[in-house]
Amino acid sequence: MNALSLGRTAAAKQQQRLLAAWRIPGALRAFASETTPSSSSPSDSNSNNKGKGQARSRTEFASRLKNGPGFADFVGGGLKDPLTTDELLAKVGTAAGGRERARVRLPQWLKTEIPTGGNVTKIRKTLRDLKLHTVCEEARCPNMSECWGGGKHGTATATIMIMGDTCTRGCRFCSVKTSRAPAPLDPMEPENVATALAAWALDYVVLTSVDRDDLPDFGSAHFAQTVRSIRERAPQMMIECLTPDFLGRADLIEPVALSGLDVYAHNIESVERLQGAVRDHRAKYAQSMFVLEHVKKTKPTLLTKSSIMLGFGETDDEVLQTMRDLRTAGVDIVTLGQYMRPTKRHMKVHEYVTPDRFAHWESVGNQLGFLYTASGPLVRSSYKAGEFFIKEILQKRSDAAAAIAAATKAGGSSSLAAGAESRLQGSASSSATTTASMRDIAATIATEERKKIEDASSSRRAPL
Numbered sequence: 001m002n003a004l005s006l007g008r009t010a011a012a013k014q015q016q017r018l019l020a021a022w023r024i025p026g027a028l029r030a031f032a033s034e035t036t037p038s039s040s041s042p043s044d045s046n047s048n049n050k051g052k053g054q055a056r057s058r059t060e061f062a063s064r065l066k067n068g069p070g071f072a073d074f075v076g077g078g079l080k081d082p083l084t085t086d087e088l089l090a091k092v093g094t095a096a097g098g099r100e101r102a103r104v105r106l107p108q109w110l111k112t113e114i115p116t117g118g119n120v121t122k123i124r125k126t127l128r129d130l131k132l133h134t135v136c137e138e139a140r141c142p143n144m145s146e147c148w149g150g151g152k153h154g155t156a157t158a159t160i161m162i163m164g165d166t167c168t169r170g171c172r173f174c175s176v177k178t179s180r181a182p183a184p185l186d187p188m189e190p191e192n193v194a195t196a197l198a199a200w201a202l203d204y205v206v207l208t209s210v211d212r213d214d215l216p217d218f219g220s221a222h223f224a225q226t227v228r229s230i231r232e233r234a235p236q237m238m239i240e241c242l243t244p245d246f247l248g249r250a251d252l253i254e255p256v257a258l259s260g261l262d263v264y265a266h267n268i269e270s271v272e273r274l275q276g277a278v279r280d281h282r283a284k285y286a287q288s289m290f291v292l293e294h295v296k297k298t299k300p301t302l303l304t305k306s307s308i309m310l311g312f313g314e315t316d317d318e319v320l321q322t323m324r325d326l327r328t329a330g331v332d333i334v335t336l337g338q339y340m341r342p343t344k345r346h347m348k349v350h351e352y353v354t355p356d357r358f359a360h361w362e363s364v365g366n367q368l369g370f371l372y373t374a375s376g377p378l379v380r381s382s383y384k385a386g387e388f389f390i391k392e393i394l395q396k397r398s399d400a401a402a403a404i405a406a407a408t409k410a411g412g413s414s415s416l417a418a419g420a421e422s423r424l425q426g427s428a429s430s431s432a433t434t435t436a437s438m439r440d441i442a443a444t445i446a447t448e449e450r451k452k453i454e455d456a457s458s459s460r461r462a463p464l
Contacts (some may be wrong), residue, residue, distance in 0.1 A: 050256065082277075090184060114360070158204040159242070160193055162226055163219045167210035169280035173269070173309065181214060185222055194229035197237060204390070206265075208242035211283065220252040224259035231260045238262050238394055240305070248287040250294050257298045263333075264295045265305040268326065271318035278312055278347065289329050296330035303371070303390065307380070313338040313350035318357050319361065321374045325367055332371040334431035335381035335391065336361050 009418055092237040106162050167174070167181035186192075197205055207226060240263035246252035257264055270278040272285040292304050306326050308319065319336075326334055336358060358375045365373025372390070 048117045067404050097447070118409040140455075151165070158200065159208055160197070161208050161210065162189055162193060162223055163209040163212050165210065168213040169282060171213040171269075171283070172314075172347040173339055173342075175346065176210060182210070182212065185212075185215070185219070190222070190226040190229040193226055194233040197230055198233040202237060204240070206240045206242055207261075209244060211280075211282075213247070217252055218246045218249075220246055220255050224255045225260050227259040229255070238390070240265055242267065243291075245283060245287050245291050247282070248284075248290050253291055253294050254298050257295045257302060261302070263303045263305055263390060264292075264296075265307070266291045267307040268322060269309055269312040270312055271308075271322045272325075273318060274314060278309075289325060292326070292331050293329040293347055303389075303393070304330060305333040305335070306331050306338070307335045309337060309339040310353045310361075311349050311351050312347070320364065323361075323365060323370075327368050327370065332399045334373050335367055335379050336365075336373070336375040338377040386411055446450050 039176060041044075044282055125216045161176075163185055164182050166179045168178070168180060207223070207230075209223060211221060223241065223243065227241065230237060230239055239261045241256060241259075242265040243253075243256055245266065249420045266288060268285065268288050269283075275283065275285045288306075292306060295304055308322055310319065323334060338353055338358075339347075339349060341347065342374045358377060358379075360375045362375035365375065371393070382454060382463075
């Protein structure tokens with residue numbers, strides 16, 4: 001065997017080793033072995049014959065390369081017939097250990113219009129001018145135009161997010177920015193918020209905030225000061241505070257509860273079993289229940305409120321137990337809504353709960369004794385129909401309390417004072433007739449909102 005044959009043998013072996021190491025499919029491996037010159041060919045002493053043999057090999061290799069394996073041979077693992085588009089997509093979808101990665105499509109009842117309108121534009125401009133943030137925008141809420149616009153019932157609401165737009169926690173459902181060291185608090189924010197709200201002429205405002213675990217008091221004093229500033233500028237406005245858990249510290253919960261707000265809200269978010277998967281590790285089920293229970297002990301007349309998201313993979317028994325736990329903690333109002341994945345980086349939607357199922361949970365909430373239960377696919381913690389109901393409750397309480405004070409000051413008869421006291425108790429929920437009536441009004445608003453969503457979905461599906 002001459003030097004040329006030895007060289008060809010070594011080159012062929014090296015090529016085979018590289019192909020094996022790269023794990024190229026059998027179709028290409030066979031193709032390469034067929035085009036490799038055989039090492040067993042007899043040596044040719046004639047240089048012209050050698051040149052012709054090399055030229056012939058190069059020509060054959062080029063021809064085989066041109067008509068060789070294509071993309072389907074690589075993906076198909078050596079199949080004779082190319083894979084179809086559907087077969088390729090199926091193979092890609094089950095590539096990771098045979099687990100399907102099917103995308104859950106958004107149902108029609110969850111598709112809403114882009115928020116527009118005069119009041120939406122006005123509020124956005126004021127927010128930018130005063131460097132304020134709303135959770136409506138940060139969390140991409142689907143009900144923004146409805147809440148900011150107010151609708152024909154006139155319950156215009158907005159949810160202001162204070163203490164910055166960056167959170168120190170990283171819950172898997174939330175689209176708010178996160179950082180271990182957010183920017184310092186703006187000392188002028190309480191005054192700016194009060195100024196903006198007074199200019200908007202809203203009926204009802206929800207104050208919420210990011211978590212600020214980087215602060216010594218977790219932002220409790222800043223929260224309370226914001227409420228007091230709003231009370232000074234807009235004393236007639238109803239104020240709801242959706243607060244962090246303050247790490248379950250009673251000394252930080254109490255200043256906010258006693259700051260002059262009307263409704264204290266803190267969200268449980270999910271059932272107990274899924275807390276670790278849904279929320280940041282510093283947020284605990286028992287800790288949130290303690291916050292709600294301690295608020296009620298601190299100020300028994302204060303309305304308390306919490307919210308549950310569905311669609312994480314919870315069971316009916318777990319949802320029912322969570323509602324019972326909230327009622328045991330003294331919570332007056334509960335909202336249930338559909339979890340909607342903000343981005344692909346967030347927790348996937350396990351299930352889109354049907355409107356009929358949400359109606360079932362509304363009925364369960366009323367049976368458990370909640371003052372009001374708002375339950376629907378697009379219901380959020382700050383929900384216009386619920387806020388209308390709360391506003392009516394608070395207004396009736398205020399009117400009855402004012403009547404008692406006037407009767408006492410004027411030295412009125414005991415029957416007049418007793419009548420005013422009776423109206424106060426009735427407005428607080430002891431009067432089933434009053435509660436049922438206002439619940440019906442709120443339910444009517446919710447039905448109208450759902451009808452608008454259905455009409456919008458139908459118009460999008462209608463052929464041109």
